[in-house]
Amino acid sequence: MITVPADALVELGTAIFTSLGAAREKARFVAETIVEANLTGHDSHGVVAYLTYTERIKGGYIDVEAAPTVVEETATTALVDGRWSFGQLTAMKAMEVAVEKAERSHISAVAAYRCNHIGRVGYYTAWAAERGLVALMFVNVGHPVVTVYGGRGRVLGTNPLSIAIPTGGEPFLLDYATSVVAHGKVRQALLKGRRIPRGWIRDKDGGETDDPAALDAGGWLLPFGGHKGYCLQLVNELLGAALTGSRSGLDPEEEPPSTNGVFIIALDPDAFVGLEAFRERCEAILRGVKRCEAEAGMRVMIPGEPEWETRRRRMRGGVPLPEALWSRLVDLAGELGVDEDLYRPWMRET
Amino acid sequence: MITVPADALVELGTAIFTSLGAAREKARFVAETIVEANLTGHDSHGVVAYLTYTERIKGGYIDVEAAPTVVEETATTALVDGRWSFGQLTAMKAMEVAVEKAERSHISAVAAYRCNHIGRVGYYTAWAAERGLVALMFVNVGHPVVTVYGGRGRVLGTNPLSIAIPTGGEPFLLDYATSVVAHGKVRQALLKGRRIPRGWIRDKDGGETDDPAALDAGGWLLPFGGHKGYCLQLVNELLGAALTGSRSGLDPEEEPPSTNGVFIIALDPDAFVGLEAFRERCEAILRGVKRCEAEAGMRVMIPGEPEWETRRRRMRGGVPLPEALWSRLVDLAGELGVDEDLYRPWMRET
Numbered sequence: 001m002i003t004v005p006a007d008a009l010v011e012l013g014t015a016i017f018t019s020l021g022a023a024r025e026k027a028r029f030v031a032e033t034i035v036e037a038n039l040t041g042h043d044s045h046g047v048v049a050y051l052t053y054t055e056r057i058k059g060g061y062i063d064v065e066a067a068p069t070v071v072e073e074t075a076t077t078a079l080v081d082g083r084w085s086f087g088q089l090t091a092m093k094a095m096e097v098a099v100e101k102a103e104r105s106h107i108s109a110v111a112a113y114r115c116n117h118i119g120r121v122g123y124y125t126a127w128a129a130e131r132g133l134v135a136l137m138f139v140n141v142g143h144p145v146v147t148v149y150g151g152r153g154r155v156l157g158t159n160p161l162s163i164a165i166p167t168g169g170e171p172f173l174l175d176y177a178t179s180v181v182a183h184g185k186v187r188q189a190l191l192k193g194r195r196i197p198r199g200w201i202r203d204k205d206g207g208e209t210d211d212p213a214a215l216d217a218g219g220w221l222l223p224f225g226g227h228k229g230y231c232l233q234l235v236n237e238l239l240g241a242a243l244t245g246s247r248s249g250l251d252p253e254e255e256p257p258s259t260n261g262v263f264i265i266a267l268d269p270d271a272f273v274g275l276e277a278f279r280e281r282c283e284a285i286l287r288g289v290k291r292c293e294a295e296a297g298m299r300v301m302i303p304g305e306p307e308w309e310t311r312r313r314r315m316r317g318g319v320p321l322p323e324a325l326w327s328r329l330v331d332l333a334g335e336l337g338v339d340e341d342l343y344r345p346w347m348r349e350t
Numbered sequence: 351m352i353t354v355p356a357d358a359l360v361e362l363g364t365a366i367f368t369s370l371g372a373a374r375e376k377a378r379f380v381a382e383t384i385v386e387a388n389l390t391g392h393d394s395h396g397v398v399a400y401l402t403y404t405e406r407i408k409g410g411y412i413d414v415e416a417a418p419t420v421v422e423e424t425a426t427t428a429l430v431d432g433r434w435s436f437g438q439l440t441a442m443k444a445m446e447v448a449v450e451k452a453e454r455s456h457i458s459a460v461a462a463y464r465c466n467h468i469g470r471v472g473y474y475t476a477w478a479a480e481r482g483l484v485a486l487m488f489v490n491v492g493h494p495v496v497t498v499y500g501g502r503g504r505v506l507g508t509n510p511l512s513i514a515i516p517t518g519g520e521p522f523l524l525d526y527a528t529s530v531v532a533h534g535k536v537r538q539a540l541l542k543g544r545r546i547p548r549g550w551i552r553d554k555d556g557g558e559t560d561d562p563a564a565l566d567a568g569g570w571l572l573p574f575g576g577h578k579g580y581c582l583q584l585v586n587e588l589l590g591a592a593l594t595g596s597r598s599g600l601d602p603e604e605e606p607p608s609t610n611g612v613f614i615i616a617l618d619p620d621a622f623v624g625l626e627a628f629r630e631r632c633e634a635i636l637r638g639v640k641r642c643e644a645e646a647g648m649r650v651m652i653p654g655e656p657e658w659e660t661r662r663r664r665m666r667g668g669v670p671l672p673e674a675l676w677s678r679l680v681d682l683a684g685e686l687g688v689d690e691d692l693y694r695p696w697m698r699e700t
Contacts, residue, residue, distance in 0.1 A: 076426060077456045077621040106427045107615070109457045111622045134589070148639055150648035155639060163581075165588050172588065174581040206645065225575020231513075231524040231653045234639070238515050238522065239484070242631035243622050250638035265457070265615060271427040272461045272593050281592035288600035289498055289505060289584070295556065298500035303581045 044184020140240030394534020472525030523654030
C-alpha cells in the first residue's frame with residue numbers, strides 16, 4: 001500500500017479536475033467529497049473516482065462548466081436541474097437549498113434530476129446534521145445491477161439510503177446501499193483475490209456463488225434483509241426516480257453512464273422538542289445502546305461510529321491506497337500535465 | 351376456525367368499547383382500524399386487541415374520554431399530545447393534521463407523545479396515500495423486546511416503519527417491524543404449536559433457537575437485515591422517542607403498559623413532477639418490477655400487494671379467527687352485556 005495524506009489527495013484531485021477545465025473552487029469541492037469517502041473508509045467511492053470521472057468528462061457525460069440550478073421552488077420545496085454537472089455539485093446544491101428552507105420553514109424537500117454520480121451519499125446528510133438538522137436522502141441509481149426480492153436478473157440500481165441525525169458529537173449516520181453490499185465491495189474483493197460470502201450475489205444463471213467475478217460476468221446483487229430491504233430499494237426508486245424525473249433502473253440503458261436521482265427531506269428538531277433537548281435525548285439513547293452487553297466477538301457500534309473512527313485514524317496517518325491504483329493516478333496526473341510536486345513525494349511504497 | 355364478516359367484527363368492537371365508556375364514533379373508529387388489520391392479514395394487530403384494550407381501559411391506561419390535542423404548531427409542523435386516549439385516535443389525529451398541512455405547504459411533519467398502542471401503522475400511511483400524499487411514519491415502541499446488532503438482551507422495541515406512496519391503484523405500502531418479525535408472529539407460532547426459523551429470536555442465554563416459547567421466557571428478537579436493519583431500528587427510536595418526547599425502550603419500565611412514539615412526514619408529489627405524472631411513473635416502474643422473471647417457487651410482489659389481496663378475499667369471505675380467540679371475545683361480550691345479536695350468529699365453527 002501507498003499512504004498519502006488526505007490534503008495531498010485533495011490537491012491532486014483539484015489539479016486533475018482543473019486541468020480538465022473545471023473552475024478551481026468546483027474542482028476542489030469535488031475532490032474534497034471524494035477524499036472524504038476514503039477518510040471515512042468507503043474506498044469504493046474514493047479517489048478511484050479521479051479515474052472514472054476523468055473518463056466521463058472526456059466522454060462529455062460530466063459537463064465541468066455546468067452549474068446546477070433551482071428551476072422550481074416554493075417556501076418548502078425545490079426542484080434542482082443538475083444540468084449534468086459533477087453530481088457532487090448537484091447533490092450539494094440540493095442539500096444547501098433543503099437546509100436553508102428547513103431552517104426557515106422547519107421542514108423541506110428537494111428533488112434533483114439530470115444528476116451524475118454523487119459519490120458517498122452520507123457526505124451530504126452528515127453536512128446537514130452538523131448544522132443541527134435531520135436529513136434523509138433517497139437515491140436511485142439509473143443502472144440496474146440488483147435483483148428484486150423473489151426475482152432474477154438485474155432490475156434496479158443499488159439505490160442508497162442515508163439518514164443523518166444531530167447528536168452531541170459526530171452525527172448519527174445511516175448510509176448504505178439497499179443491496180446486501182455496494183457494487184464496489186464486490187469489485188474490491190475481486191481486486192484483492194478474495195471470495196465473497198454466499199448471499200451477496202447470484203451468478204448469471206441465478207446460482208449461489210462466492211466468486212466476486214460472477215457479478216460483472218452477468219450476475220446480480222441481492223437486496224439486503226429479504227423483502228424488508230426490497231421495500232426500501234423500491235421506495236428509493238419511486239422517490240429518487242419517479243418523483244424527481246430521473247432515469248429508473250428499468251429504463252432502457254443510455255448515456256450518460258452513471259446517473260443518480262436524488263430526493264432530500266430536511267427537518268429542524270427545534271419545531272418539536274427543541275434542538276438541544278433532542279441532542280441530549282439522542283445522546284442518552286445512544287449511550288444506553290452502547291452500554292448494552294455485546295455478543296461474543298462482537299462490539300455494539302452506533303451508525304457512523306466506524307466512519308468517524310476511520311476518519312480520525314486516516315487524518316493522522318494518511319489514506320492507504322493499493323499500489324496499482326496509485327500508479328494509475330500518477331499516470332493520469334502525468335498525462336494531464338499536473339505539477340509533479342503534487343504526487344512525487346508519495347511515490348514510494350510504505 | 352370461525353369465520354366472521356368484517357362488518358360484524360366492527361359492530362362487536364364498537365359495542366365493546368362503548369360499553370366501556372367510549373363515545374360511539376370513537377369506539378367505531380378504533381374497531382374499524384383493528385378489523386382493518388385482520389382484513390389485510392395482520393391478525394397479530396387484529397381483534398385480539400379487543401381483549402388487551404379492554405384490560406388497559408379497565409386498568410386506567412387508556413382514557414376513553416380523552417381527546418388528542420395539537421399543543422404546538424406552525425404552518426408545516428405540529429406536536430400532538432395524545433393524552434393517553436386510544437393510540438388509534440392519536441395516530442389518526444396526527445396523520446390528519448400532517449395531511450392538511452402538507453396539502454397547504456407541500457410538506458409537513460407531526461410528532462405525537464403520550465400515545466397508547468396505535469395498532470397497524472400502515473393504516474394511517476395508506477390513508478394519506480389514498481389522498482394523494484406520500485406518508486412516512488417512524489414509530490418507537492416503549493417496551494424493549496429486540497436486541498441491537500452485535501448485542502445481547504432486550505434493548506429496544508420492535509420500532510415499526512411505514513411508508514405509503516400513491517400509485518395508480520391501491521397504494522404502495524411498506525409497513526413492518528424493524529425486528530426480523532413482529533412480536534405477534536412469534537406468539538402466533540406458539541399458539542399454533544409451530545417451530546420458528548432460527549434467526550428470528552435468541553433464547554434468554556443468547557442461544558439460537560426455533561422454539562417460539564423462548565421469546566417470552568426471557569429471550570429477544572433480532573433486528574432484521576443485520577446492521578442495516580439495526581440502523582433503521584435506531585432511526586425510529588431517535589425520531590419516534592427522542593424527537594417527540596415519548597418513552598424510549600431504554601427508559602425504566604413503567605405504566606402505561608404499551609406506548610408508541612409517533613413521528614410523521616407527509617409530502618405532496620404535486621410540488622415536484624405533479625401527482626398524475628408521479629402516479630403514472632410509479633405505476634410504470636412497479637409494472638416493470640412485476641414483469642421481471644421470478645426465482646423458482648417465488649413470486650415477485652409489490653409492497654402492499656399481499657395486504658390488498660388478503661383484504662379483497664376477506665371482505666368477500668369473512669375474517670377467519672381461531673376458535674379459542676372467538677370464544678374469549680364472546681365471553682368478554684357477555685361480561686360487558688353486549689347485545690347477543692352482535693355475536694350469536696357467528697357462534698358456529700366453519
